[in-house]
Amino acid sequence: MHPLAEAVLAGDVRMTARACRLCDDRLPGYTELLRELYPHTGRAFVLGVTGNPGAGKSTVTNQLIGAYRARGHKVAVVAIDPSSPFSGGAILGDRIRMQRHFEDPSVFIRSVATRGALGGLSRSSLDVVRVLDAWGADVVIVETVGVGQDELEIVKAAHSVLVVMAPGLGDEIQAIKAGLLECADVFAVNKADRDGADATLRDLELMIALSGEVKSAGAHSRGHAAGHLDLAKQTVQHRGGAWVPRVTKCVAAKGEGVAEVVANLDAHRAWQATPDGLARAAVKQRELLQGSLKDAIIEAAAASLEREIERMSARVAARELDPYAAVEELLRAFKAS
Numbered sequence: 079m080h081p082l083a084e085a086v087l088a089g090d091v092r093m094t095a096r097a098c099r100l101c102d103d104r105l106p107g108y109t110e111l112l113r114e115l116y117p118h119t120g121r122a123f124v125l126g127v128t129g130n131p132g133a134g135k136s137t138v139t140n141q142l143i144g145a146y147r148a149r150g151h152k153v154a155v156v157a158i159d160p161s162s163p164f165s166g167g168a169i170l171g172d173r174i175r176m177q178r179h180f181e182d183p184s185v186f187i188r189s190v191a192t193r194g195a196l197g198g199l200s201r202s203s204l205d206v207v208r209v210l211d212a213w214g215a216d217v218v219i220v221e222t223v224g225v226g227q228d229e230l231e232i233v234k235a236a237h238s239v240l241v242v243m244a245p246g247l248g249d250e251i252q253a254i255k256a257g258l259l260e261c262a263d264v265f266a267v268n269k270a271d272r273d274g275a276d277a278t279l280r281d282l283e284l285m286i287a288l289s290g291e292v293k294s295a296g297a298h299s300r301g302h303a304a305g306h307l308d309l310a311k312q313t314v315q316h317r318g319g320a321w322v323p324r325v326t327k328c329v330a331a332k333g334e335g336v337a338e339v340v341a342n343l344d345a346h347r348a349w350q351a352t353p354d355g356l357a358r359a360a361v362k363q364r365e366l367l368q369g370s371l372k373d374a375i376i377e378a379a380a381a382s383l384e385r386e387i388e389r390m391s392a393r394v395a396a397r398e399l400d401p402y403a404a405v406e407e408l409l410r411a412f413k414a415s
């Protein structure tokens with residue numbers, strides 16, 4: 079067995095940090111390590127925390143660490159630094175915000191840096207999540223600014239997704255744009271100590287109710303959107319069925335409303351054991367595997383066809399060849415290789 083694998087499984091924090099670095103930097107032997115760890119993963123609850131820059135994701139995460147630690151859980155946090163102009167230096171801030179937990183040997187906090195390579199960020203983050211799962215984390219929280227495609231991929235790989243919003247920034251519109259609504263399981267309207275939190279809460283509830291109506295093919299009239307939401311919630315609670323995202327307010331900076339957020343996450347986790355929840359998980363698993371396969375194929379093709387791609391793009395640019403024929407020819411060459 080890989081010496082690092084043994085140490086990770088034994089819960090060694092320093093060696094686990096080294097294993098994370100190995101995966102993050104794709105150093106020799108990282109795949110072997112991950113393959114050895116894989117049979118020991120799948121135990122951790124993976125929670126994606128996303129939302130716009132500055133909405134309070136790290137503050138909420140900090141509170142969640144506290145809540146899960148109070149239950150005696152081992153908690154890991156993977157903070158993804160998008161290195162975007164919005165939140166440069168976010169990691170430093172996060173470190174300060176989570177300082178209270180840095181001394182705790184049952185809390186592991188790790189940041190993953192953005193990479194240029196296609197699928198690189200999501201893949202190395204998922205690898206790090208697996209290492210932390212094998213380390214024995216009961217909960218792995220992945221904090222990311224949900225803007226890029228890469229980050230959405232990470233969020234999709236989580237068991238539950240918490241979207242943190244702040245009032246008064248038109249965040250709800252942003253959420254739709256980024257495709258966040260489809261992957262949000264629980265919403266937290268943070269900074270409820272500021273004006274506009276109730277309006278954001280209502281907007282979100284309406285949006286959720288409307289999307290439920292669209293799915294149930296107009297079974298309820300539009301005027302009863304809120305009523306439909308209640309009905310849908312009851313269905314989930316009493317008869318199984320699809321999950322309806324839950325929304326509550328909180329003031330993460332003061333710890334207010336955090337218990338409700340945790341309760342909603344617990345409810346979503348319980349739903350995952352229902353037939354609908356299991357079916358949803360199977361679809362997600364398939365999508366995840368397809369995504370990894372896509373990345374691997376593109377990487378392999380780009381490497382083995384490097385010269386042909388260059389030659390073909392010059393011909394396409396010169397209008398000697400159309401791009402459709404070029405792709406067909408490249409695909410033929412790749413299959414033959």
Ligand SMILES: Nc1nc2c(ncn2[C@@H]2O[C@H](COP(=O)(O)OP(=O)(O)OP(=O)(O)O)[C@@H](O)[C@H]2O)c(=O)[nH]1
Nearest residue numbers: 130131132133134135136137165168269329330331
């Ligand atoms: N008024 C108020 N401010 C808050 C609350 N929660 C967080 N903040 C403040 O909002 C700012 C951003 O909080 P973060 O937790 O760093 O937000 P974030 O979403 O992690 O930010 P990035 O990682 O940079 O995208 C900080 O100055 C927090 O102190 C809250 O409930 N009320």
Ligand SMILES: [Mg+2]
Nearest residue numbers: 135136168172
């Ligand atoms: Mg943050």
